[in-house]
Amino acid sequence: MTALLKVAPALERTVLAVPSIHCAGCMSKIERGLGVHAGVASARVNLSARSVTVEHDHSLDAHDLVHALAELGYEAQARRDELAPRLSAARPLLAPLAVAGFAAMNVMLLSVSVWSGAGGSTRDLFHWISAAIAVPAIAYAGQPFFRSAWKAVRHGSTNMDVPISLGVLIATGLSLYETVQHGEHAWFDGALMLLTFLLIGRVLDAMMRDRARAGVDALLSQAAQGAMVVGGSGGLTWVEASKLTPGMVMRVATGERLAADGEIVTGASRFDQSLLTGESAPIPLHTGDAALAGTLNLEAPVDVRVSHAGHDTTLAEIARLMEASTQSRSRYVRIADRAARLYAPAVHSLAALTVVGWLIAGASLYQALVTGVAVLIITCPCALGLAVPVAQVVASGALMRAGIMVKDGSALERLAGVDRALLDKTGTLTLGRPLPDPAALLALAPDEAAVAIALASHSRHPLSRALGASLAKWNLAAAALKDVSESAGEGVFARWQGLEVSLSRPQGGGATMAAALRIEGRPVRLIPFSDRLRPDCGSALAQLDRLGVECSILSGDRPAAVGEIALQTGLTAQANARPAEKQAVVARLRASGRKVLVVGDGLNDGPALAAADASMAPGSASDVGLQAADLVFVQDSLIALPRAVRAARRTMAVVQQNFALAIGYNLLAVPLAMAGLVTPLVAAVAMSASSLIVVANSLRLVSAAK
Amino acid sequence: MTVLLLLIPAALAIGGVGLAAFFWALRNGQFEDPDGNAARILIEDEE
DSSP: OHHHHOOOTTOEEEEEEOTTOOSHHHHHHHHHHHHTSTTEEEEEEETTTTEEEEEEOTTOOHHHHHHHHHHHTOOOEEBOGGGSSOOOSSHHHHHHHHHHHHHHHHHHHHHHHHHTTOOHHHHHHHHHHHHHHHHHHHHHHTHHHHHHHHHHHHTTOOOTHHHHHHHHHHHHHHHHHHHHTTOSOOOHHHHHHHHHHHHHHHHHHHHHHHHHHHHHHHHSOOBOOEEEEEOTTSOEEEEEGGGOOTTOEEEEOTTOBOSSEEEEEEOOEEEEOHHHHOOOSOEEEOTTOEEOTTOEEOSSOEEEEEEEOGGGSHHHHHHHHHHHHHHHHTTOOOHHHHHHHHHHHHHHHHHHHHHHHHHHTTOOHHHHHHHHHHHHHHTSOHHHHHHHHHHHHHHHHHHHHTTEEEOSTTHHHHHHTOOEEEEOIIIIIBOSSOEEOHHHHHTSOHHHHHHHHHHHTTOOOHHHHHHHHHHHTTOOOOOOOEEEEEETTTEEEEEETTEEEEEEOOSSOOSSEEEEEEETTSOOEEEEEEOOBOTTHHHHHHHHHHTTOEEEEEOSSOHHHHHHHHHHHTOOEEOSOOHHHHHHHHHHHHHTTOOEEEEOOSGGGHHHHHHSSEEEEETTSOHHHHHHOSEEEOSSOTTHHHHHHHHHHHHHHHHHHHHHHHHHHHHHHHHHHHTTOOOHHHHHHHHHHHHHHHHHHHGGGGGTTO | OHHHHHHHHHHHHHHHHHHHHHHHHHHTTTTSOHHHHHHHTTSOOOO
């Protein structure tokens, strides 16, 4: 690692996020393309992280590299610092797993000979070799459990790691004593096998969460947020959002988001505030009007004088609200730890009872203690420790294949209990982006559609992109255009077969969004754009209803717009809700005993998402929404909602079965142990058998997301 | 019996070599980009 990271002092290292890398071809194209670029020493693509690490000299900076990548055909962004070194949850567990696995196999080999009758000095020798392997291995590989158990005990609580750690430590201690005393039984194999099984469960769990997090990271806009600032001489320089100060003038191009709150000094445009307020209709703003950070400029470039930046913006206010509500969720106690609260005292008192019982029956202190310890070893919760993680790993994997990413380990537990859902309107029930009216598109003649595609491909305006994407499904060849020019705020103009053609803003500019397709000598075609309900909205809501989840709309949009959607979906609705009000609604419902699921995408939903029992966001959500939500679904269809709820409930059913299996195993094994009949061989067989049964039962969840 | 004195150290040594190799791989960034490593095999060498 260190050898790779060492950089010659003359070189700089820049990490760029390139979301569109997806195959070996992209990798070699980028590495070779950048490699021959002047000033670049080396370029290495990381496909898992969708990023490129470039070593280069001081003549280049991140912006030059973004340009170089754009020439190669890849959209790239310099990575935000805080996102770059994201720690993997699985990596630190790999080394302990390798050590535990290695030691378990070797000790098991020696144990088999002892079980098959090795005696006398041979058995002593084997026990000593086992001890030499097992004691350092347990000290190293057991650390994840010991640390977590110690943390719980210090805070006066208990979790699953407490009985695990106690079992492992006591088994090791007893085995060492037996080895020194030339005794018959050593339990090193059982202790190591337990650690190996449990570490496998944790590594799988961590890997699944790493993958979900990587998926969500890919959706987050990894661009350093900032703006082009107009300097004194009229020149433009790029300034990061955190370095913007009030008084600076930002030039905001069409399709860009504002990096700070401000006042428009020149120009006029329409702004999409849906992520901020939930309002779906774009708002026209003119010179002198205030524009908010996070809103999207739709029409024409404007100059905005910064009035608030950084911590004073509306965005920062929402972040503060969210921080307060995340704390209430961190009080949730996971089901495995709740089980441990009952389990640990039960098995520990059983072990104590056994010692007392044998003493009363007249056994020696040594014999009574050994039997008591055998009870602790046999009840060491191997199957119980696997019951939850394995079920969740399998279910999360199934959901991920269905396009739903589970970000948080306890999310499925919380989602399973949900009986009330609050849905945001813009971007959640609806797609949250303007789509051309299909009827107007069907009315276009084929050559008109071909001209429209060609014109739309020359503009990055949101309406042009939506039109291009919709027409692309028709598989039309784009018409050949000449003299193409785009005029900001007006449209795209060109010549086609000698005729003047254009795709532009319709005259008059009414309340509805529309684009006008003009072809010289033909009537003007008006294409209206509107936001539409997600596909399968009706059936998804019906399924949620059947699952016993009562839904309603909670939106920040105007009552008229919300009312229309409420009518279409048949849900009750609350409009004009500000972020703090949404959060208050969630708190009120939770206080009355409901388990609330919030589904939302905007910045304004952030506090409600963080305050709810469980939360979901579509992949198109704002960064804030993506980070606050427990689950993220990357598909247009709303069917992801009932699918996730159903999968969560099935997972919890399997977890409960697993608990029942684990407890059933204990009911069989504990009497044997109390009677003093358990040998290391019996313990090893019983532990592996119960673990395998639990894993096999969990594997039934492979189809949980169907 | 004497064969054990040979076999046990041999078994442990072989296992230990495997463990050491895994640790070497872990420290040298072999697990940094599993998807990329799978794709890299398809990249043709430059002529």
